[in-house]
Amino acid sequence: MNLEELRLYCLNKPGVTEHFPFDNETLVFKVMGKMYALIPLESPEMSINLKCDPDVAIQLREMYSGVKPGWHMSKVHWNTVVADGSFTDAQLTEWIDNSYDLIVAGLTKKLKEELKNLS
Numbered sequence: 001m002n003l004e005e006l007r008l009y010c011l012n013k014p015g016v017t018e019h020f021p022f023d024n025e026t027l028v029f030k031v032m033g034k035m036y037a038l039i040p041l042e043s044p045e046m047s048i049n050l051k052c053d054p055d056v057a058i059q060l061r062e063m064y065s066g067v068k069p070g071w072h073m074s075k076v077h078w079n080t081v082v083a084d085g086s087f088t089d090a091q092l093t094e095w096i097d098n099s100y101d102l103i104v105a106g107l108t109k110k111l112k113e114e115l116k117n118l119s
Helices: 003-011 054-063 089-105 109-118
Strands: 016-019 026-031 034-040 047-051 067-069 078-082
Touching: 003 016, 003 026, 003 034, 003 089, 026 089, 034 089, 047 089, 054 067, 054 078, 078 089
Parallel strands: none
Antiparallel strands: 016 026, 026 034, 034 047, 047 078, 067 078
């Protein structure tokens, strides 16, 4: 998966917008205004920060060399996933989906209803 495919995959979910809230180098994807993925565009290796269940985050870090504690994020709830060949594109898209789902699950009832109406 290249950078543009990654970007389009993240963006092609209900209620998602993309922003540069921190600088011109970190592309942030939000669902209903809440961050669920960050891509550092100037990084030498393609990577993405994704929210993750804390127990699963530890397991993934132990299983895959490309999964590390979240860079500049809560190390408990976020992983930085570096494209180093230790995982498949299908696994990456599953982790993106999980990050999105975690954020959606934490939305207020009102925002969940708004999101439902967007689908």
